[in-house]
Amino acid sequence: MESRGYSSPHDWARSFLLAKEESKIMAKMNEKEREEKLYRIRHSLAHIMAEAVLEMFPEGKVAIGPPIDTGFYYDFDLPRPLTPEDLEKIEKRMRQIIAGRYKFERREISEEDAKELFKDQPYKLELIHDIIERGTDEYGEVTEKPVLSTYQQDTFVDLCRGPHVEHTGQIPADAFKLLTTAGAYWRGDEHRPMLQRIYGTAWLNKKELKAHLQWLEDVKKRDHRRLGKELDLFSTNQQLGGGLVLWHPNGGHIRKVMEDFCREEHDKAGYEFVYTPHIGRAWLWETSGHLDFYKENMYTPIDIDGQDYYIKPMNCPFHILIYKSRRRSYRELPMRYAEWGTVYRYERGGVLHGLMRVRGFTQDDAHIFCRPDQMPDEIDKVLQFSLFILRSFGFQEFEAYLSTRPEKAVGEESKWRDAEAALEAALRRAKVPYKIDEGGGAFYGPKIDLKIKDALKRSWQLSTIQFDFNLPERFDMSYIGEDGQEHRPYMIHRALLGSMERFFGVLIEHYGGAFPVWLAPQQVKVIPIADRHNDAAWALASKLKEARLRVEVDDRSDRMNAKIRDAQMQKVPYMVVLGDKEIESDTLSVRLRDGSQKKLSTDAFIAYVQDVIANKALL
RNA sequence: GCCACCCUAGCUCAAUUCGGAAGAGCAACGCAUUCGUAAUGCGUAGGUUAUCGGUUCGAGUCCGAUGGGUGGCUCCA
Numbered sequence: 001m002e003s004r005g006y007s008s009p010h011d012w013a014r015s016f017l018l019a020k021e022e023s024k025i026m027a028k029m030n031e032k033e034r035e036e037k038l039y040r041i042r043h044s045l046a047h048i049m050a051e052a053v054l055e056m057f058p059e060g061k062v063a064i065g066p067p068i069d070t071g072f073y074y075d076f077d078l079p080r081p082l083t084p085e086d087l088e089k090i091e092k093r094m095r096q097i098i099a100g101r102y103k104f105e106r107r108e109i110s111e112e113d114a115k116e117l118f119k120d121q122p123y124k125l126e127l128i129h130d131i132i133e134r135g136t137d138e139y140g141e142v143t144e145k146p147v148l149s150t151y152q153q154d155t156f157v158d159l160c161r162g163p164h165v166e167h168t169g170q171i172p173a174d175a176f177k178l179l180t181t182a183g184a185y186w187r188g189d190e191h192r193p194m195l196q197r198i199y200g201t202a203w204l205n206k207k208e209l210k211a212h213l214q215w216l217e218d219v220k221k222r223d224h225r226r227l228g229k230e231l232d233l234f235s236t237n238q239q240l241g242g243g244l245v246l247w248h249p250n251g252g253h254i255r256k257v258m259e260d261f262c263r264e265e266h267d268k269a270g271y272e273f274v275y276t277p278h279i280g281r282a283w284l285w286e287t288s289g290h291l292d293f294y295k296e297n298m299y300t301p302i303d304i305d306g307q308d309y310y311i312k313p314m315n316c317p318f319h320i321l322i323y324k325s326r327r328r329s330y331r332e333l334p335m336r337y338a339e340w341g342t343v344y345r346y347e348r349g350g351v352l353h354g355l356m357r358v359r360g361f362t363q364d365d366a367h368i369f370c371r372p373d374q375m376p377d378e379i380d381k382v383l384q385f386s387l388f389i390l391r392s393f394g395f396q397e398f399e400a401y402l403s404t405r406p407e408k409a410v411g412e413e414s415k416w417r418d419a420e421a422a423l424e425a426a427l428r429r430a431k432v433p434y435k436i437d438e439g440g441g442a443f444y445g446p447k448i449d450l451k452i453k454d455a456l457k458r459s460w461q462l463s464t465i466q467f468d469f470n471l472p473e474r475f476d477m478s479y480i481g482e483d484g485q486e487h488r489p490y491m492i493h494r495a496l497l498g499s500m501e502r503f504f505g506v507l508i509e510h511y512g513g514a515f516p517v518w519l520a521p522q523q524v525k526v527i528p529i530a531d532r533h534n535d536a537a538w539a540l541a542s543k544l545k546e547a548r549l550r551v552e553v554d555d556r557s558d559r560m561n562a563k564i565r566d567a568q569m570q571k572v573p574y575m576v577v578l579g580d581k582e583i584e585s586d587t588l589s590v591r592l593r594d595g596s597q598k599k600l601s602t603d604a605f606i607a608y609v610q611d612v613i614a615n616k617a618l619l
Numbered sequence: 620g621c622c623a624c625c626c627u628a629g630c631u632c633a634a635u636u637c638g639g640a641a642g643a644g645c646a647a648c649g650c651a652u653u654c655g656u657a658a659u660g661c662g663u664a665g666g667u668u669a670u671c672g673g674u675u676c677g678a679g680u681c682c683g684a685u686g687g688g689u690g691g692c693u694c695c696a
Contacts, residue, residue: 081622081623081624082623083623083624084624179690180623180624180690180691181622181623181624181690181691182622182623182690182691182692183621183622183623183690183691183692184622184691184692184693185621185622185692185693188692188693189693190620190621190692190693190694194621194622194623194692195622195692196622196623197622197691197692199690199691229630230630237687238669238686238687238688242687242688297694297695343696345695345696347694347695348620348621348693348694349620349687350620350621350622350691350692350693351620351693351694351695352688353689356696357694357695357696358696361696363696461695461696462696464696495696497696498696499696501696502696503696527656529653529654529655530653530654531653532653533653557652557653558653558654558658558659559652559653559654559658559659560653560654560655560656561654561655561656561657561658561659562657562658562659563656564656564657564658565656565657565658566657566658567657568656568657569657575656577655577656579654579655580655581655589655589656591656595656595657597656
């Protein structure tokens with residue numbers, strides 16, 4: 001046994017490369033197999049859960065139960081609400097069914113047999129009807145030939161296209177868990193009955209399940225609402241009203257740094273800043289069309305001298321009025337109006353969520369008006385700019401959705417095609433992976449939605465770059481071209497961070513509250529060991545302040561350990577412990593929030609921190 | 620808006636299954652302590668149990684309404 005047959009370094013390298021290629025392919029195969037396996041397990045667990053639930057409620061009606069990203073769910077119509085105790089019982093029963101090693105048997109059946117079999121299951125009858133009449137399956141996807149198939153395990157038969165595991169014994173009984181119950185409309189339609197949905201999570205083995213449950217814990221720990229309270233960043237409050245945010249000094253500071261940075265970069269990128277009021281006459285919103293298609297998100301008007309004024313849900317009409325304040329020449333274009341504009345939108349009570357979904361928020365909004373020949377370049381620039389800004393805040397992974405012309409749309413088709421082509425070309429050049437959402441655009445123009453992935457691999461939609469073929473028309477915008485004729489400008493809406501509120505929420509969760517030093521509300525905490533070191537601490541603090549560092553002295557007569565703990569909990573990047581040793585040797589003992597320590601001179605420390613700030617680094 | 624659940628001190632949570640004297644930790648404040656890299660000790664104060672109504676001899680606990688929140692659904696920056 002002997003040689004492994006590598007006769008020369010060259011051969012060795014070749015096999016190594018081959019092996020690497022193969023393992024890549026294998027990894028891909030394994031990934032596919034894994035997904036397939038998980039799909040079967042999760043789908044089968046949904047059926048097993050349905051069996052357990054129907055045993056508990058024999059008159060219960062079942063709707064649909066698909067696998068999802070992290071597990072599965074099933075929707076039921078039951079005589080009473082489910083309790084957490086019910087979930088425990090159902091889960092226990094599911095494990096018994098798994099232990100029974102029941103086969104999953106597939107049968108194809110005729111329409112008549114299916115209708116007879118599911119005669120007491122109105123939701124299934126509706127699905128059968130759709131499969132036959134519309135050729136869609138239970139997920140509403142169009143199938144080639146309508147085939148009705150059922151899967152049965154033990155006593156439970158479900159209308160289902162499969163696939164499933166061969167028998168229940170193939171499901172790891174210790175790798176799933178029922179999580180929550182939730183209301184869900186039948187077929188997602190709020191006019192149809194509200195069903196009870198049970199969510200479960202399922203994995204290949206116990207270790208993966210544990211990892212997922214741990215991930216859920218991490219998500220909870222990083223919840224921006226929790227950190228917002230702990231770090232005194234912001235609050236919402238009952239007396240104020242839902243969906244309205246109070247930015248505390250700590251959060252306000254971060255926002256100020258964010259805004260200052262973005263403003264300066266916008267300035268460099270050729271944007272001009274405009275300011276517009278919070279309300280405008282009905283004429284504005286009638287002309288823009290918002291009172292037709294956006295009314296349900298707008299608040300009731302204020303009567304001023306017999307005229308209706310609306311609180312703005314968007315900034316665009318105001319920017320258009322600035323454009324229209326005088327005649328424009330082709331020489332002035334492109335014009336880029338930027339405004340950190342605060343808008344108010346009515347959101348249904350149930351959807352409000354911390355900073356992520358609010359009723360009043362500030363967009364980093366801008367509108368670009370340009371000539372057709374400038375349009376592709378403008379799109380390119382705005383996408384690059386967007387990526388630059390998001391990278392500056394520490395996001396590295398992006399994905400994009402390009403939404404194209406829907407059935408009902410305004411604007412010439414050729415303009416749509418040009419715009420879509422420009423958007424796609426920009427995405428290609430920027431090397432952002434993207435998907436095309438065919439027909440998913442708004443009626444007034446195609447768009448790019450840019451999503452980032454945070455530290456927990458969740459994606460968030462932040463930036464949006466949106467063409468508008470509607471408003472220039474409605475407001476009759478024009479410029480005088482080289483030919484002396486009137487032309488219609490292109491109009492592009494764009495927001496990079498989206499809204500300051502949501503972006504801040506994402507930022508809090510991305511960093512778990514431990515912000516990069518340039519953003520951190522407090523950058524340095526000076527910790528005198530005993531009261532006799534306070535004078536030196538204050539002296540040091542004022543020196544650091546002169547260097548534009550944000551510093552505080554913890555001069556409470558508490559123990560050093562307690563002060564360190566507090567600073568650590570507040571996630572202050574640098575703690576400078578000051579005692580006899582430091583004063584004598586004229587060096588600083590710096591504790592970083594990751595627990596490591598450095599000893600260096602005051603000047604070296606200042607230089608170090610300034611360097612970290614300049615690089616927008618974490619520590 | 621819809622379904623379910625929740626609301627007790629500033630915060631996090633207790634308060635025997637079935638109704639029987641509202642409690643702890645942290646934070647705050649006071650006093651003592653002056654300390655070497657994640658919690659010093661003792662003490663003080665803090666509540667119309669979200670609000671309103673009902674059942675009951677008696678309600679934090681049971682019922683109803685309102686407000687707010689949480690997880691979803693729908694919608695979305």
